[in-house]
Amino acid sequence: GAVVSQHPSRVICKSGTSVKIECRSLDFQATTMFWYRQFPKKSLMLMATSNEGSKATYEQGVEKDKFLINHASLTLSTLTVTSAHPEDSSFYICSASLAGVLYNEQFFGPGTRLTVL
Amino acid sequence: AQSVAQPEDQVNVAEGNPLTVKCTYSVSGNPYLFWYVQYPNRGLQFLLKYITGDNLVKGSYGFEAEFNKSQTSFHLKKPSALVSDSALYFCAVRDGINAGNMLTFGGGTRLMVKP
Secondary structure, three states, X not given: OOOEEEEOOEEEEOOOOOEEEEEEEOOOOOOEEEEEEEOOOOOEXXXXXXXXXXXXXXXXXXXXXXXEEEEEEOOEEEEEEOOOOHHHOXXXXXXXXXXXXXXXXXXXXXOEEEEEO | OOEEEOOOOEEEEEOOOOEEEOOEEEOXXXXXXXXXXXXXXXXXXXXXXXXXXXXXXXXXXXXXXXXXXXXXXXXXXXXXXXXXXXXXXXXXXXXXOOOOOOEEEOOOEEEEEEO
């Protein structure tokens, strides 16, 4: 159980276009989802925390108008990179959790490799 | 604020030898500590966690970690390393038991196990 999927696994796009990445919890309902960004050989940097049905909370330095996060249902969150630039190229990873004492870990998706040309 | 330090960028060990990947943490409340492993171009896989109870935690693939409150450490260990253990390892801490609280990751340690 506790499987999180991401789609697509890799995407290549042109500068100026928008790209949507989906994160799904396949066998549980995720009240909270997290979006991370990972640069090569670097750690994960939390971009934002999203709770189902409410606006995402962005970390300092993350442009909320550029990285649009939607968590419209308990099993799906989307990250849209708008007007993509080459410096947005990165590995994006989501995780999901069900808040509460019994569910005390985050489950990570396999990641999405974004390349902006 | 919470933070995690992994002092070694890379750890090299020969197959069959014991391995240790170090992690120290700082958190204002009770620490909830995690180890994850990442293979190339993959997401994170959960290895083990410390929430409460015994200081020695056993996890997946023969890994274990020891929680040391006085030294604020949570080092990852394995008695006998395998070549297939070569990967990137992340220590993470959460301040609070709620899974909705954010995780803070260390910088990662690359483990290289040589035949």
